[in-house]
Amino acid sequence: MDALILARIQFAANISFHILFPTVTIALGWVLLFFKLRFNATGDAKWMDAYRFWVKVFALSFALGVVSGITMSFQFGTNWPGFMERVGNIAGPLLAYEVLTAFFLEATFLGIMLFGFRRVPGWAHTGATFLVAFGTTMSAFWILVLNSWMHTPQGFEMRDGVAHATDWVAIVFNPSMPYRLAHMLVASGLTVAFLLAGMSAWRWLRGDRAPAVAAALRTGVVMAAVLAPTQLVLGDLHGLNTLQHQPAKVAAMEGNWETRGNVPLVLFAVPDEAARENRFEIAIPSGASLILTHRADGVVPGLNDFAGRHPPVAPVFYAFRVMVGTGMLMIACGLLGAFLLWRRGVLPDWLLRGLVVMTFSGWVATLAGWYVTEIGRQPWLVTGVLTTAQAVGPVPAASVGATLAMYLLLYAMLLVAYVATLYRLAAKGRVIEPAVLVRGVTA
Amino acid sequence: MTPFLPAEWLPVIFAALMAASILAYVVLDGFDLGVGILLPGMDEERDRDRMIAAIGPFWDANETWLVLGVGLLLVAFPVAHGIILTALYLPVAAMLAGLTLRGVAFEFRAKAADLQSKRRWDGAFFAGSLLAALSQGWMLGRYVLGFAEGWAALGFAAMAAVGLAIAYAFIGAAWLIWRCEGPLQRQAIAWARQAIWPMGIGILLVSAVTPLVSARILDRWFTFPEVFLLAPLPIATAALLLGLGSLLRHMPLPGDALRRLPFWGAVGLFALFFAGLAWSFFPYVVPERMTIWQAASAPESLSLILAGAIFVLPIILAYTVLAWRIFGGKAAELRYD
Numbered sequence: 035m036d037a038l039i040l041a042r043i044q045f046a047a048n049i050s051f052h053i054l055f056p057t058v059t060i061a062l063g064w065v066l067l068f069f070k071l072r073f074n075a076t077g078d079a080k081w082m083d084a085y086r087f088w089v090k091v092f093a094l095s096f097a098l099g100v101v102s103g104i105t106m107s108f109q110f111g112t113n114w115p116g117f118m119e120r121v122g123n124i125a126g127p128l129l130a131y132e133v134l135t136a137f138f139l140e141a142t143f144l145g146i147m148l149f150g151f152r153r154v155p156g157w158a159h160t161g162a163t164f165l166v167a168f169g170t171t172m173s174a175f176w177i178l179v180l181n182s183w184m185h186t187p188q189g190f191e192m193r194d195g196v197a198h199a200t201d202w203v204a205i206v207f208n209p210s211m212p213y214r215l216a217h218m219l220v221a222s223g224l225t226v227a228f229l230l231a232g233m234s235a236w237r238w239l240r241g242d243r244a245p246a247v248a249a250a251l252r253t254g255v256v257m258a259a260v261l262a263p264t265q266l267v268l269g270d271l272h273g274l275n276t277l278q279h280q281p282a283k284v285a286a287m288e289g290n291w292e293t294r295g296n297v298p299l300v301l302f303a304v305p306d307e308a309a310r311e312n313r314f315e316i317a318i319p320s321g322a323s324l325i326l327t328h329r330a331d332g333v334v335p336g337l338n339d340f341a342g343r344h345p346p347v348a349p350v351f352y353a354f355r356v357m358v359g360t361g362m363l364m365i366a367c368g369l370l371g372a373f374l375l376w377r378r379g380v381l382p383d384w385l386l387r388g389l390v391v392m393t394f395s396g397w398v399a400t401l402a403g404w405y406v407t408e409i410g411r412q413p414w415l416v417t418g419v420l421t422t423a424q425a426v427g428p429v430p431a432a433s434v435g436a437t438l439a440m441y442l443l444l445y446a447m448l449l450v451a452y453v454a455t456l457y458r459l460a461a462k463g464r465v466i467e468p469a470v471l472v473r474g475v476t477a
Numbered sequence: 478m479t480p481f482l483p484a485e486w487l488p489v490i491f492a493a494l495m496a497a498s499i500l501a502y503v504v505l506d507g508f509d510l511g512v513g514i515l516l517p518g519m520d521e522e523r524d525r526d527r528m529i530a531a532i533g534p535f536w537d538a539n540e541t542w543l544v545l546g547v548g549l550l551l552v553a554f555p556v557a558h559g560i561i562l563t564a565l566y567l568p569v570a571a572m573l574a575g576l577t578l579r580g581v582a583f584e585f586r587a588k589a590a591d592l593q594s595k596r597r598w599d600g601a602f603f604a605g606s607l608l609a610a611l612s613q614g615w616m617l618g619r620y621v622l623g624f625a626e627g628w629a630a631l632g633f634a635a636m637a638a639v640g641l642a643i644a645y646a647f648i649g650a651a652w653l654i655w656r657c658e659g660p661l662q663r664q665a666i667a668w669a670r671q672a673i674w675p676m677g678i679g680i681l682l683v684s685a686v687t688p689l690v691s692a693r694i695l696d697r698w699f700t701f702p703e704v705f706l707l708a709p710l711p712i713a714t715a716a717l718l719l720g721l722g723s724l725l726r727h728m729p730l731p732g733d734a735l736r737r738l739p740f741w742g743a744v745g746l747f748a749l750f751f752a753g754l755a756w757s758f759f760p761y762v763v764p765e766r767m768t769i770w771q772a773a774s775a776p777e778s779l780s781l782i783l784a785g786a787i788f789v790l791p792i793i794l795a796y797t798v799l800a801w802r803i804f805g806g807k808a809a810e811l812r813y814d
Contacts, residue, residue: 138541
């Protein structure tokens with residue numbers, strides 16, 4: 035394999051591993067703040083028990099996010115020097131603002147949030163929890179601004195082959211940013227919703243019926259019921275935005291080869307890029323036209339309009355179906371769970387088992403979604419400005435391959451350790467020491 | 478953003494900011510990597526927990542200075558960032574693997590099921606800390622020689638790698654002297670005594686080699702009148718080393734007096750060494766190849782970052798001081814609740 039494809043696999047491996055953990059911490063920070071505020075308001079020890087369990091999950095996820103994030107910050111220079119050379123004037127300030135406004139904030143107050151419970155007043159601990167949650171969200175904001183700008187760049191001019199910023203408001207509020215940011219924040223919410231519900235259902239099924247477990251289960255199910263349908267709407271809006279700015283990506287997502295009206299919604303197929311057609315297609319007539327143009331005979335762009343300039347079809351096409359399929363399961367679990375909780379107050383065992391299966395569904399959907407959007411941008415790194423091949427560095431393939439093997443080994447080991455530790459913490463939760471906290475002492 | 482400063486000042490300011498971040502990183506993560514390197518030297522489980530507790534609330538924020546330092550290199554001198562990081566490709570990867578192991582081992586050991594698996598994560602913590610320290614020293618050695626090839630250059634890099642690991646062990650021991658008490662503190666004093674002279678030799682060697690390999694650096698140090706202006710640097714370094722060595726022989730002092738001094742003395746040594754390097758290389762960002770003005774980003778972009786940094790850095794410093802005050806004093810058992 036050549037250095038370009040190895041470097042791409044390495045970047046994909048690094049960012050895929052990295053995104054797992056911020057996806058957990060962005061929303062879990064706010065859930066922890068919710069637990070803390072409920073405890074402050076009600077004095078009910080179950081909220082503090084829930085906080086104390088989930089803050090450990092947060093700490094572990096945060097540590098993994100930090101270390102893999104540091105790897106990301108070096109990847110630009112080690113593997114993709116052309117990126118900063120060409121668009122550094124735009125990417126630079128955005129990354130700098132992420133470090134300055136987010137990284138230090140979350141890293142410093144995390145220490146107080148994790149270890150400062152007995153050292154600072156209750157309000158200060160609640161404040162630290164808020165600042166950590168706020169910091170993780172700010173971090174997501176800046177990095178998604180940069181990522182969105184790479185998809186839909188504006189507010190710059192090229193001088194001597196280098197991008198120079200002309201309008202920072204246009205750069206920050208580029209066309210795809212609001213959709214991508216909302217879609218990702220809700221994705222994080224859903225990931226945490228199913229993590230909360232799945233881990234709590236697992237504990238419940240093992241006979242751990244502590245009030246804190248029930249509270250976390252309920253929180254997860256209600257979050258899922260609210261966020262999963264919301265995500266469907268946001269995803270649709272994001273898709274329409276993509277249709278406007280990156281039609282080739284949408285054509286690959288839909289597996290649509292010819293520009294025409296009455297384009298069917300392809301549920302399943304095996305796209306054949308050589309023959310430029312789909313095999314084994316199962317489709318709903320005019321479905322894609324309806325979704326994308328809101329008219330049965332609406333014209334949807336096809337891949338053949340972008341021959342040689344469109345992304346590889348199969349990975350985008352399949353990843354999109356994995357994401358949407360997982361999303362549909364999430365909607366079903368969330369709505370059903372919330373309905374049963376509302377009518378009966380408890381969840382039946384079969385649904386609890388279903389939630390256990392869905393524990394990490396947020397990771398599946400998030401990764402699939404990022405593969406759709408990132409592979410869907412190919413062959414561009416920055417749409418219309420810089421191709422991925424132009425940005426890759428001069429490092430020999432052997433070095434890229436060796437470090438890739440090292441990263442893969444390390445990440446596989448850490449992922450196993452992470453999941454195993456989550457379940458061990460959950461199993462240990464049964465003998466958790468009784469909450470001796472009194473509201474007056476801590477609040 | 479319209480530049481609010483003469484455009485040729487901006488690269489100098491960013492070089493200074495970057496140097497300050499890297500120095501902050503070397504001092505701050507230096508002490509917690511050093512504690513990691515020293516960890517296997519302690520058998521007692523409780524004392525191991527205390528060593529970890531002494532760095533627990535800090536390591537995360539400490540590591541962020543690396544992201545800021547590399548981030549400033551990336552955003553202010555993008556071309557140099559590409560040259561330096563592709564030249565240091567393998568040691569960077571080794572350092573990242575080390576930092577990853579160290580960072581996660583910290584969390585995993587606290588949640589380990591039994592002593593055996595806890596000890597395994599301790600092993601990962603030590604190996605990660607050592608690997609990170611060695612690769613950073615290696616990179617320093619390669620950088621100082623302008624990424625020269627050949628056995629001599631690699632030998633120098635290997636020596637710098639060992640030197641930096643020893644320096645980190647020293648500042649880690651100095652941190653433990655400040656933050657711990659009883660037998661652990663006495664052990665830390667013994668560690669510091671062992672590390673200080675090898676560290677001194679390392680400083681001497683790097684300082685001696687740098688002017689030898691570059692006529693420009695030789696000129697910069699040994700021309701009149703600079704030689705007199707710069708004389709305080711090596712003199713202060715020697716005085717600090719001798720003073721610290723003598724202090725360590727007498728520690729622990731009654732009433733735990735001067736417990737902070739070894740750490741701040743180590744900070745002083747690191748800063749002096751760093752100032753010497755900075756003087757040698759300025760204005761080059763890639764030694765002998767590219768100056769900060771050749772490598773700098775557009776003034777508009779730098780101005781925008783600087784405006785943010787002027788506003789945000791004091792806030793970062795303020796809450797860092799706050800965290801240091803909250804977690805001041807001797808390290809107690811670290812609990813999540």
